[in-house]
Amino acid sequence: MTEPKFKRVFAIVLDSVGTGNAPDAAKFDDEGADTLGDLGHAWQGALKLPNLAKLGLSNLRVKPIEGIPAADKPLGWYGRMDEISAGKDSMDGHWEMMGLPVEKELSTFPDGFPDEIIEKIEQYSGRPVIVNKPYSGTQVIHDYGERQMDTGELIIYTSGDSVMQIAAHEDVIPLEELYDICRYARTLVNGPEYIVGRVIARPFVGPDKDHFTRTANRHDFSLEPTGKTDLDLLHEAGYEVIAIGKTNDIFSGRGIDQAYHNESNMDGMDHVDEVLEKDFTGFCFTNLVDFDTMYGHRRDPKGFGQALMDFDQRLGHVLNALRPDDLLLITADHGNDPCFKGTDHTREEVPLLAWSPKMQTSGSLGVRSTYADLGATVLDNFNLKASHGTSFLDELN
Ligand SMILES: O=P(O)(O)O[C@H]1O[C@H](CO)[C@@H](O)[C@H]1O
Numbered sequence: 001m002t003e004p005k006f007k008r009v010f011a012i013v014l015d016s017v018g019t020g021n022a023p024d025a026a027k028f029d030d031e032g033a034d035t036l037g038d039l040g041h042a043w044q045g046a047l048k049l050p051n052l053a054k055l056g057l058s059n060l061r062v063k064p065i066e067g068i069p070a071a072d073k074p075l076g077w078y079g080r081m082d083e084i085s086a087g088k089d090s091m092d093g094h095w096e097m098m099g100l101p102v103e104k105e106l107s108t109f110p111d112g113f114p115d116e117i118i119e120k121i122e123q124y125s126g127r128p129v130i131v132n133k134p135y136s137g138t139q140v141i142h143d144y145g146e147r148q149m150d151t152g153e154l155i156i157y158t159s160g161d162s163v164m165q166i167a168a169h170e171d172v173i174p175l176e177e178l179y180d181i182c183r184y185a186r187t188l189v190n191g192p193e194y195i196v197g198r199v200i201a202r203p204f205v206g207p208d209k210d211h212f213t214r215t216a217n218r219h220d221f222s223l224e225p226t227g228k229t230d231l232d233l234l235h236e237a238g239y240e241v242i243a244i245g246k247t248n249d250i251f252s253g254r255g256i257d258q259a260y261h262n263e264s265n266m267d268g269m270d271h272v273d274e275v276l277e278k279d280f281t282g283f284c285f286t287n288l289v290d291f292d293t294m295y296g297h298r299r300d301p302k303g304f305g306q307a308l309m310d311f312d313q314r315l316g317h318v319l320n321a322l323r324p325d326d327l328l329l330i331t332a333d334h335g336n337d338p339c340f341k342g343t344d345h346t347r348e349e350v351p352l353l354a355w356s357p358k359m360q361t362s363g364s365l366g367v368r369s370t371y372a373d374l375g376a377t378v379l380d381n382f383n384l385k386a387s388h389g390t391s392f393l394d395e396l397n
Pocket residue numbers: 090135136137138158159160161162163165292293297
C-alpha cells in the first residue's frame with residue numbers, strides 16, 4: 001500500500017463561520033449575508049485573528065475582512081467552497097464535506113409539526129406538547145420555561161432548518177427521559193412522508209425565566225446517513241477516524257472509531273490538543289459549535305468576534321504542535337451572519353484553509369464547486385476514491 005502523503009489529517013469546522021458570496025443565496029432569501037465580512041465591519045477593524053490571517057483568511061475573500069489585511073505571503077493554501085446541498089444546516093454541510101450531499105430537500109415546518117406527529121409524541125411521553133412553531137431557543141425557554149417547570153409539558157419548536165427541538169428543564173424531565181422521547185420522535189420523522197434532519201434535545205437549568213441557561217447535555221439525534229460517507233470509507237480501510245464535538249451526532253456515529261463530546265469551543269480545543277499528542281494514522285474531524293449556537297443564532301456580533309479571537313489564540317498552539325507529516329484543514333458548514341435579519345443560518349460560501357508544517361508552497365485553491373472537495377482530498381491522501389468531489393491534494397506540497 002502506498003504511504004499516505006499526510007499521516008494525520010485534522011479538519012476543524014468553525015460552525016457557521018461563512019464568508020459570503022453564495023451564488024444561490026437568493027433562493028434562501030440570504031442575499032448579502034457575509035458572516036466574516038459583517039463581523040469585521042461590526043468590530044470596526046478591531047477584530048484581530050493573526051493566526052487565521054497568516055493562513056490566508058483574508059486572502060481567500062473577495063474583499064479582506066476589515067482590520068485583517070490579506071497576508072503578503074500566506075503560509076499555505078486557501079480558497080472558498082460552495083454548497084450544493086438543498087439545505088443550509090449543519091447536517092447538510094458536514095455530510096456534503098464527507099461526500100454525501102443532501103440532494104433532496106428535507107422537511108421544514110414553518111407552521112409547526114402536524115397534529116399526527118405531536119399527538120403520537122404526547123401519547124408516548126404522557127406529556128402535553130406546547131409551542132410547536134418556529135422560535136429562537138433561548139427566547140422559547142424565556143417565554144415558556146416557567147410554565148414547563150409547573151406543568152411538565154414538552155416545549156417543541158423548530159427553525160428555518162429541518163429540526164425538531166424538544167426543550168425541558170433538567171429537574172423536571174430527567175435527561176434520560178428527554179433523550180428517550182427524542183429517540184421516539186426520531187422514529188416518526190425518518191420518512192417517507194416527513195424527513196427531518198435532526199431531533200435535538202434541549203435541556204436547560206435555572207430558577208426562573210431571567211436565569212435559564214441551556215446545558216451542554218444538548219443531544220442531536222440525526223438522520224442516519226443515507227449512503228456511505230467518506231468517514232465510512234476511511235474506517236473500512238482501517239484508518240482511524242476521530243470525531244470531536246457534535247460531529248459524532250451528525251453522522252450517527254457511523255464510520256467513527258472514537259468520539260469526544262465538547263462542553264464548549266475551548267473544551268473542543270482541549271480535545272484537539274489531546275489528539276495532537278496521539279500517534280495514529282487517519283482523520284480527526286472537529287466541530288466547534290459555539291459560534292453558531294451562542295452567537296450566530298443570537299445575532300450577537302460582539303460575542304461571535306470574541307469567540308473567533310479565542311479560537312485564533314488556541315490555533316496558535318495547534319500550528320506549533322502539528323508534526324511535519326500532519327495536514328490541517330479549516331472550514332465551516334454554513335453561515336450564520338450575526339448582523340443579518342432573522343435568527344437562522346445564512347447560505348454562504350465557506351472558507352477553506354490548508355496547511356502542513358512540511359508545506360513549501362502556497363496559493364489559491366479557488367472557489368470549489370462543492371464542500372465534497374474537502375473529503376475527496378482526505379480520501380485521496382489515504383489512496384481512496386471519492387464518489388463526490390475533486391481532490392486538491394496535488395496542490396498541497
Ligand atoms: O435557537 P436555537 O435553539 O439555538 O436553534 C438553532 O439550533 C438549531 C440547530 O443548530 C438551528 O436550526 C437553530 O434553530
